[in-house]
Amino acid sequence: MTIDYDAKMPETQSGTEVYNTDPLIVKSSYEIDYIHSYAQDSEFFRALGKKKLMGSKCKSCGYVYATPRGHCMFCGSETEWHELPNEGRIHTFTTCYFGSEKFLPETPFNLIMVEFEGVDSLFMARLIGASQEDLKIGMKVRAKFKRNLTFSPTDVYFVPMKE
Template identity: 55%
Template structure:
């Protein structure tokens, strides 16, 4: 007999506790940040420059947080240094297959603020603040911020 009726998962009866699955698929627009994500496919890491404030942002933003004026897109250097780091052995559920992974904040010469990214450290080099790193780009673009990552620069 075909049985395609899925039962209800009950965790407890007193009090009555049941499983409730709830999910959403978002139609997520990058909107004014789109250029940053498209550029990753061209091996370009974009930052932003406010001419009025003479301030260069290491993380893309279309409007300056100081004067509110529109920024210009600039290409960030692909080499930088580790400003700080952490290696994660737990994560959000969506990323549990990635652990352990390392996050870094990267500082770039001549740029006023930082960029957060993953560090792929295949050679298992001891990570430290000030260590030189370089940007790499995923060959299969998935149109998220992980299309760029960093590796130690030996």
Template identity: 45%
Template sequence: MTHVYNTNPLQVGRHYEIDSIHSYGEVSDFFLGLQKRKLLATRCPSCGRTWLPPRRDCGACGKPAQWFEAPLTGKVHSFSVLHFAAEAFMADVPFVLAYIELEGIDTLFLSRVTGCKPEDVYIDMAVRAKFRRLVDWTPNDVVFEPAPAETKAAAGG
């Protein structure tokens, strides 16, 4: 059914819905790993560079990379507090989007920081991965929250 919302200019609304099939291709193991509460990264056996998000072929030298488990703790490299987002995430604002540094990983991992107020996030803050119980098969199946030491420090003042 079509609804007319305005006539000058003419604005009409219609129901719109689509089902899609999305393939994660050669990085499927990363998303399957999130379901098992693992962060799966890749390492190039030729030049040694490590990638998270993973790359099946090394972004530096092009050789096929191999899977390995990345650590689940790291620290905030940089962050933004989002007060506006795509429609699917507007209900969540404000939220923190951060680049996370993980030991042994040469790239930064973009993720949310949850479990604290946005104003409590800072650069070098220790964080740990937190996995969604019921996976949605998206990068949002993992977020980061303050690591236990950070939680104690905050509680103790």
């Protein structure tokens, strides 16, 4: 057995970002893989690959949701899948100047709430192809779908339509 009394941990050229010294606040980054199930919402994400938006409709009272749910929030009855139109209008919008690490390089970006004919609730998505100055309540928009699915809500986005 050999003992090394001069052993050292390897040093790196990178340091630690310090934001405050009292109390000490430092920046630490880490990556994590997260395995999760879409469970009852799986059909919504599979449908995006078929260029379809799926919401849900109450089997009892007929309320149509732009975002799927298993049970009606008004009467508690089960819902069924309901295909949404791919065209709608901007109900409201906001411009995001900050985002998660994934979206930070794309800031600023526009988020819209889309209203569809015959649908009782709104659908939130990104809008591309229009500057903030061009956005208007009531503007016609249509859904577009990414060719290479990531099975995430960002697989669908909207673009302006000609009036």
